[in-house]
Amino acid sequence: MGKQMTEMLKGTLEGIVLAILAVRSAYGYEITAWLRDQGFADIAEGTVYALLVRIEQRGFVDVEKVPSEKGPPRKVYSLNTQGRDHLEEFWRTWSFLSERLEQLHRGGN
Template structure:
């Protein structure tokens, strides 16, 4: 089952991270911590940071650098209008897919 979960997460992790950022502007460590709180403890740190680079390059987030007590400034990500529209589309797609999956599961139980 772990392999199935990993493959499923690959398809939806971007939407999950954008949803986290939509709740409040966050930097990478905060996003990863929130993912862990939600039960996604197996997601590697490198996966989260690579995803953040991709969504920044795609223009889905605004980035502000803020001072850090330790090390270089932190990149704080916030959802911009383009990212908000993308997240709305993600939720619409997710709703469609989850409804169909539930229908299939209920049909299989009959």
């Protein structure tokens, strides 16, 4: 992944993870694996885990510890009402920005 892609991804990764959690609950490694399957091969697990800690602290997710077949219990994250509201704001902002960028790309019309 190039530097420009990495920088853009930093600004949108929270919204991407919230969108994943809007579809279904997941634990950190599942989220990382899904992102890699979607072509974000360079995303480090540590980046996703740090983001999950932040969105948990901000109250966007509910966390349930579930037993794991291998090792300690896993933290499974579920998007809650506050997280859904934040995700809706993310999509509104994304729409605004992408429309303006597309206008610039087409020559400013």
